[in-house]
Amino acid sequence: MTPSHLPFAGIATFARAPHHAPDADWQADVAVLGVPYDIALGFRPGARFAPRAIREASLRYVPPFTGLDGRTRLEAVSFVDAGDVVLPSLEPELMRQRTTEAARAVRSRCRLPVFLGGDHSVTFPLLCAYDDVPDLHIVQLDAHLDFTDVRNDTKFSNSSPFRRACDALPNLKHITTLGLRGLRFDPEAVAAARQRGHTLVTMTELETNLSAVLDALPTGKSVYLSVDVDGLDPAVLPGTSSPEPDGLSYALATRLICAVTARNTLVGLDVVELAPNLDPSGRSELIAARLIMETLCGALDD
Template sequence: MRHLELAFTGPTTFLKAPHRPLSEPWTADVGFLGLPYDFAVGYRPGARFAPGALREASGRYAPGPEGYFDLETETYRLRGVRIVDAGDVDPVQLEYAETFRRITAAARALRKRVRLPVFVGGDHSITYPILRAYDDLAELYVVQLDAHLDFSDLRNGTKYSNSSPFRRAVEEVPGLKHITTIGLRGLRTNPEAYRAAKARGHTPITASRVRENLPWVLDQLPQGKKVYLSFDADVLDPSIMPGTSSPEVEGLSYAEAMAVVRRAIQQNELVGFDFVELAPNLDSSGLSALVGARLLAEMLCEWASGANGFGPQPEP
């Protein structure tokens, strides 16, 4: 069958990959799983629509049979990498415990089938039940790109909002050793959460430090570890990512964020990746979804070109 090149033709799946639900037997190199849940948001909702919007936008970046041609190296990237769209976890809306149980179960199932699971939210609360699915690892390090720490013990009367996923995760995942958070900024920092994260030995890094000394920031990343990357859309500057619940001015550029992602992947074993807090309904231009789709595609290129057994491919 001829490759469908137009963004709006063919299947509306992540990067036009085949859809294979977790109820069927299959294996792949990469598996995408949508998590359309945003009932933990304390401000503007809409992240529930992100998996669908990103699937549609990612058609623009669907790789051909030969992968992506890289201008810098004149080689192909992502060629031969098997990608599957595993569909969505069906949330139970107001029953957060059951929703989280389903997310954890689906994350465990996806981990058994692929080399790299990619989770697309949804608000940031979904990272907590995802990380519960990694409780078999003796050591796990998290690199979090985010404008906010998301380490509050309590927010809006609940312990399970999108302000608390990493606080809950460190309580339940014994192997979660360290969290490096990059891109912090804004006027609403919770001092209790900041002190609690520092007391546990985590590394919080502000967006201003990234702008002032990116090489120093990159040197703070883990090395030689099993790393889970959690990418909150609001780490990016609102000029390129306006579609998010809680945008903060003076965010990271796309190049700065990708430099962090690239280094984290190059010097560690990436065991999972999530992209959260995109609210496409808040950006009528569609720019935010296109930026998010580009980010997912480029992350896969970095992963496949790194120490994961693929590497760049010469022209056939």
């Protein structure tokens, strides 16, 4: 019997994919791995609930997708849901180790891993599974730079994943951050990112000179795309710990992502900082799930 088409029915794996542990015997085009970890953020928790919420929302978006133009996408793409990293409570170092291991296992079995955070600190151990990719580029959609060395006495908060990655990964060449805005930046972090030659793009630049931004995107690279949902406008996606007004519309976010995937090879995607408990309307996880699917369309079909 065919599985249910009702989004609220059935076991909620990502897009109704079969569930296999990261280190089991499987192969797929796309594999999804959750990292339900949110103890590294400094404000409102809830991102631990995001992997499950995104899986449930994904049941509204089970491929393939036929557009109004009759074109069908993600038709021949196979999916596996590798479940969530088996995390400890509290022990940050063990958490990072297990996350990297699971990410490596998933990477080795699929063409494109999709990681569901968790707060943004999970991106560091995820990136550690990419230490063998030559000339690795990162594109980050985010309101915040997340390049701080130490915040609130720790080096591993959700403000520091990219700083830690630059420390740990000699193959990490460049980071493009899109959607920056807000009242306050960490001056040391800004200086360090600029010194490394990173591309820092504000919302103002996106709105006033989009074509220049698109021209400056990496081209022909292996790109890891990290989507902090607070890059989106909080009116669009309210369920996040640290909302910043005047953010990306959904259309602009997907346009940027499509430009990235059109010019590069996507080697990994994470979606982080979704706090479904902060949005009783439920649209936040629906938008996150759809954004993942549109990214996959761009990366695998176009």
